[in-house]
Amino acid sequence: MLAQVRTYSLFGLEAQPITVEVDVSQGMPFYAVVGLPDKAVEESRERVRAALKNAGFPYPQGRVVINLAPAELRKEGTHYDLPIALGLLCAQGTLPPEALKGFAAAGELGLDAELRPVPGAVNLALGALLEGYKLLMPQASAEEAALIEGVQVFGAAHLAQLVQFLLGAEELPAARAGQVVQSLDASLDLLDVKGQAKAKRALEIAAAGGHHLLMSGSPGSGKTMLAKRLPGLLPLLAPEEALEVTRIHSAAGRLMKGLLKTAPFRSPHHTVSDAGLIGGGTIPKPGEISLAHRGVLFLDEFPEFSRDALEVLRQPLEDGVVTISRARASFTYPARFLLVAAMNPCLCGFWNDSQVPCTCTPGQRLRYVNRISGPLLDRFDLVVEVPRLTPEELARVPEGESTAMVRERVLTARERMQSRQGKLNSELFGRDLRRHTVLSPSSEALLQAATQRLALTARSYDRILRVARTIADLAGAEYIQEAHLAEALTYRRSLP
Incomplete structure (x- = not known):
């Protein structure tokens, strides 16, 4: 029987949609993961096998082929454990196919079927939001994923708990984003x-x-x-x-x-x-x-x-x-x-x-x-x-x-x-820099003399203008004055 589960793979900061296809058929015991998996994905076999047995679910005895599509993209990480386990349960009939409809999943499995956190939960949730999926995750990652507004994230501590939720036998509240607000360290004054x-x-x-x-x-x-x-x-x-x-x-x-x-x-x-x-x-x-x-x-x-x-x-x-x-x-x-x-x-x-x-x-x-x-x-x-x-x-x-x-x-x-x-003054370039760093004739003469004496490069010349503009802003001045430019020049000293 064939089952499909949606998950995501991180490529940079973007979540690439991945379909985990699980096929279970009769024959000699065989297990293969295809679709460019890395070592961590290949090792999911033993984690998933132990987790299913320790959670009280059957593990297929015949041929198991798992394809991670699209097959040309490299897959790495342990967050494929959960979608593979759910796919195996669905392919064996433990979960009806409609139970996974509208859900994506990502999570690592312990040998005792505990769900463990995975990196990139925020980005995975953003991928689910763009496709309109609800997201199944370990409880430790669900709060992080819920930082993305508009996506429903359901977190569980154990595989059995998640299966009961998909069967409708147990309720799981949607995760809520953490309310921890980072504040400035008052001890560093x-x-x-x-x-x-x-x-x-x-x-x-x-x-x-x-x-x-x-x-x-x-x-x-x-x-x-x-x-x-x-x-x-x-x-x-x-x-x-x-x-x-x-x-x-x-x-x-x-x-x-x-x-x-x-x-x-x-x-x-x-x-x-x-x-x-x-x-x-x-x-x-x-x-x-x-x-x-x-x-x-x-x-x-x-x-x-x-x-x-x-x-x-x-x-x-x-x-x-x-x-x-x-x-x-x-x-x-x-x-x-x-x-x-x-x-x-x-x-x-x-x-x-x-x-x-x-x-x-x-x-x-x-x-x-x-x-x-x-x-x-x-x-x-x-x-x-x-x-x-x-x-x-x-x-x-x-x-x-x-x-x-x-x-x-x-x-x-x-x-x-x-x-x-x-934008900040350090981000001023080209025409914007010239427009906002107009100098008086005396300031222009001072800068020209400094350029010659210090052998300034074009990059250093522009940087002095940006620093002088910032010094003027700190002083509340509309235009760069000679004193602002002179102070900026004092910070262009050479090393010993």
């Missing part, structure tokens, strides 16, 4: 950072305009403390942004209890591979730059990252997306993040330090800084030194403004950008 007025100012400018920031300074000067406080300066995500970010994290297998409403903060270790940064796999999963979408990607010990890993950042920094090509398909993930990097000025960490002498030779310092390519350095809008604090500054009670006070200015500046141009 700028007031906790002693001194470093210029670095705090750079942090404010970066948050307001979405500008990439590189901090250089001695060990223990506060670079990491500053970076961790940057998400607190960013606004909460708009509903469509929150859904977009949640879909990315769901596809990466991070179980969601509610929409991610605060800007993500990702800080991978410097041993991360290029695939770990941009995403990878047979069917590529999101990497760190996509998990940081609409948020902050912090790279501490910047020169310690491999050259290959750093170089893959160049294209996403410009385009805001990353495209990963494989033999059968290309996958595109959003990757519009704010890059913050921190580094020591040299190998020992004490070049130009006020108290500890540097032990590096000029050659060692040059080789250390040259681990970062010039084209990548050119993509930083702000380069700021974070010097060691003096004993007096360490003993002093922290001074300055709180995160809440700075955040108000950032939000006001962002509102000004949105009302004027509909």
Whole structure:
């Protein structure tokens, strides 16, 4: 007897419809899964066999052929367990064919028939919504899938419970989306950072305009403390942004209890591979730059990252997306993040330090800084030194403004950008950049002199204009003034 069950496979962030065809016939015991399954799908045989027996359901003794259509697409993951099990029950007559009408299913089975969560529940639910299906899922994933409005999701903890529901013998309430709202971490306040007025100012400018920031300074000067406080300066995500970010994290297998409403903060270790940064796999999963979408990607010990890993950042920094090509398909993930990097000025960490002498030779310092390519350095809008604090500054009670006070200015500046141009200043290019960064003759002369003296590239020239525009917005000025441009130029320093 032949049975068909609808499910979905994740290709990037999109749910591709998959039909699980199960044919059970008489003959010598035989089991085959066709349709380009990966190892996890092939191993479903033993999980499904044990689950059916331990749940009290029969397992066919004859020939079993399972086809995952369309057959030319690669299938991977354990969420095929549930549709295969339901297909076997339907093919044997335990479930009537009409019981599965209008339902799609996805879930992993334990040997005791427990239903276990699967990655990408939000995206699977979106696929079911587009086709008008109701969705059967493990209880742990149902709440996440219910974040998609308009789709009915039924979650169960056990296979037997789900079968009773399909037979009409037991009621299962439709899952409801989690109400957990992510809030800003109040323990990470700028007031906790002693001194470093210029670095705090750079942090404010970066948050307001979405500008990439590189901090250089001695060990223990506060670079990491500053970076961790940057998400607190960013606004909460708009509903469509929150859904977009949640879909990315769901596809990466991070179980969601509610929409991610605060800007993500990702800080991978410097041993991360290029695939770990941009995403990878047979069917590529999101990497760190996509998990940081609409948020902050912090790279501490910047020169310690491999050259290959750093170089893959160049294209996403410009385009805001990353495209990963494989033999059968290309996958595109959003990757519009704010890059913050921190580094020591040299190998020992004490070049130009006020108290500890540097032990590096000029050659060692040059080789250390040259681990970062010039084209990548050119993509930083702000380069700021974070010097060691003096004993007096360490003993002093922290001074300055709180995160809440700075955040108000950032939000006001962002509102000004949105009302004027509909985007952040860091996203201004071409004609839009020229239209919104008109300079006075004196400012134009200052920029021309700086361009010649600092040997600025065309990219650096435009970045200075964007930063100056953000500084003007923070000051509430309609036009870029000479003081705004002069401050922007102070952040284009070269490394030691």
